[in-house]
Amino acid sequence: MPPRRTRPVANRALAALLEQAAWTHADLARHVNAAAAGNGARLHYDRSAVGHWLTGTVPRAEGVAAAVEAFRRRLGRPGLTAAHLGWPDPGLPSADDPWRGDPVARLAMLGEDDLLNRRTVLTAGTFTLAALSGLAARGGGAGRAAAARAGAADVTRIRAATACFADLDDQYGGGHARAAVTAYLAREVTPLLHGTTGRHRPDLFGAAAELGYLAAYMAMDAGANALAQRYYISTVRLADEAGDLVLRATALRSMAVQAAELGHDREALALAEAAASALGGHGPPRTQAWVTGMRAEAHAGAGARHDALTLLRRTETQLERADSRPESEWTGNYRRESLEHQIGLTLTRLGDHAGAARHFAASMDARRPAERRTRALIGLRAAHAFLRAGDVGRAAATALGLSADVRLVTSARVRGELRGLRAAWQPYRGDALVAEADRAVRLA
Structure with missing residues (x-):
């Protein structure tokens, strides 16, 4: 419930959008902070800040931009501007069309x-x-x-x-x-x-x-x-x-990964399909498998279980037909361990955490020493999947084994996975192995 108001609402445009979004004041603050954090900015708004906005206060430019983007995502309105929130333009450069x-x-x-x-x-x-x-x-x-x-x-x-x-x-x-x-x-x-x-x-x-x-x-x-x-x-x-259509597909596929990691499932699916369309069924089988695997994950995120599993099977078939060495293609350097990671991501989206944990672990174990960042990222995903599946000991042991890698890697994605894992195992901090792993990764 919104807090009882002592001052009248001055910004009725913002109030109307808040109602359309079906958000509480705390919900809006959380989504604004998240939109900013996804781009490297640190905002710390809470429900009281939203109350001030409704009574006429205008947040700083970064807050306006993050609030606009939060509402765009919630309401599916990419053309929404600061004016729709009852605020003046924040003075940031116009987001002109980067495609032109x-x-x-x-x-x-x-x-x-x-x-x-x-x-x-x-x-x-x-x-x-x-x-x-x-x-x-x-x-x-x-x-x-x-x-x-x-x-x-x-x-x-x-x-x-x-x-x-x-x-x-x-x-x-x-x-x-x-x-x-x-x-x-x-x-x-x-x-x-x-x-x-x-x-x-x-x-x-x-x-x-x-x-x-x-x-x-x-x-x-x-x-x-x-x-x-x-x-x-x-x-x-x-x-x-x-x-170069393979290059085009490569970039679109990675844009799909980015959208999926930021929680934009519909956009991730559109981008993954655009990558497949760019290839048009052609290109090296290894690259086709790389794109098809992303399509599987995106379909899982959209709730299409049957399509996701069908696409995973197709990915495996395409990879088996690849006759080039992985290192010979700069893009889509797709190997069996890459597919294991993709299966883990897809199964996570489908709620099969035990299955996802096995595939993440297989991918992590097969990584070469030079792939330190990837091993750390996938390993932390494996640990989190083991935890979700109820195997607390395996989760802690996996994370403990990654502490040296985490210490050497400078990656916001790895740090994000680490924060999520440490938050998730808080109820198990009384377990000696969990406590040891928590200390090790915290120091890393």
């Missing part, structure tokens, strides 16, 4: 904003459902000058640098060396895209898209979801310039 305009110019601006750590990009920006409305759009072509300025050697260097940065990401998480990736993309790679023509142009744009994809993935792993979303969209558009 010169893709190279947009990437250059995004990279420079990221390098300068502008609050408008890293803090006030929000992951927004409105930006997903253009996922089917195709690039209109980047501006071209008369003379070529880049060639095969540039492509080779970019791909070599991307591989090195990707190895660092695998070992230490997206929060480590992200600034170096951004600087290389913005200062070394993006300038090469301006005015490049000739036979090397598609390869150059493809190499830039691969690096942009890594920048997006690292930003997501570091908790900067709004920034990651923009990088992913830039990756799709660069892939279109390269004429």
Whole structure:
């Protein structure tokens, strides 16, 4: 129940939306904080703050942006603005359509904003459902000058640098060396895209898209979801310039992962299906399996159990038919342990926590030493699944074995999994192994 009011409601627009959303004051505060946290901002509103908003107080710009996004998600209205909440524009940059305009110019601006750590990009920006409305759009072509300025050697260097940065990401998480990736993309790679023509142009744009994809993935792993979303969209558009449908599918598939992790099940399903449509049934079997597995997880999130399990079986068949070495494909480096993780995620969505725990554990155990961040992330998911399935001892032992990895990884996703696990095993803190594991991961 809302608290008894001593001052009259001044903001009737906000009150009306609150009623439409069927939220209490505490609900709204929680969802605003969550919308902000998903993008790296820390807000700590409570129900009393919402009461002040209703009597005429306007929150700071970050709070307005997060409240707008919270209502957009709840009501399914991507066009909702601050004005609909009875508030003035917060003075943040307009969320113009990232699918339009010169893709190279947009990437250059995004990279420079990221390098300068502008609050408008890293803090006030929000992951927004409105930006997903253009996922089917195709690039209109980047501006071209008369003379070529880049060639095969540039492509080779970019791909070599991307591989090195990707190895660092695998070992230490997206929060480590992200600034170096951004600087290389913005200062070394993006300038090469301006005015490049000739036979090397598609390869150059493809190499830039691969690096942009890594920048997006690292930003997501570091908790900067709004920034990651923009990088992913830039990756799709660069892939279109390269004429590479596999690259396009890759970015859309990872956007589906991001949407699913942020709780946007409907959007995750749309993005996963868009990735499959980009492939059109073609492409390497290993990459097809990678996309199909995400479709299975997305269908499970949408409550389509039969479709999810059918797609998992199809994923396994596609993976069995793959005749390339996993390391030969930079995208969709899909192996058996990757499928085990996907099955675990799908079964979690379907409520089979015991089954999910087994598959998560199998995936974790098969990971190579260089995959430290992935092993930590999946291992914590395994521990949480064991706990949900009632196997408290296995949950604690699994987490305890991950403490060294967690200590070395800089990843908001890993930290989020860790917070969720520690909150979930609070009722079992009297168990000696749980207490030991809790101390170990807390110190990590």
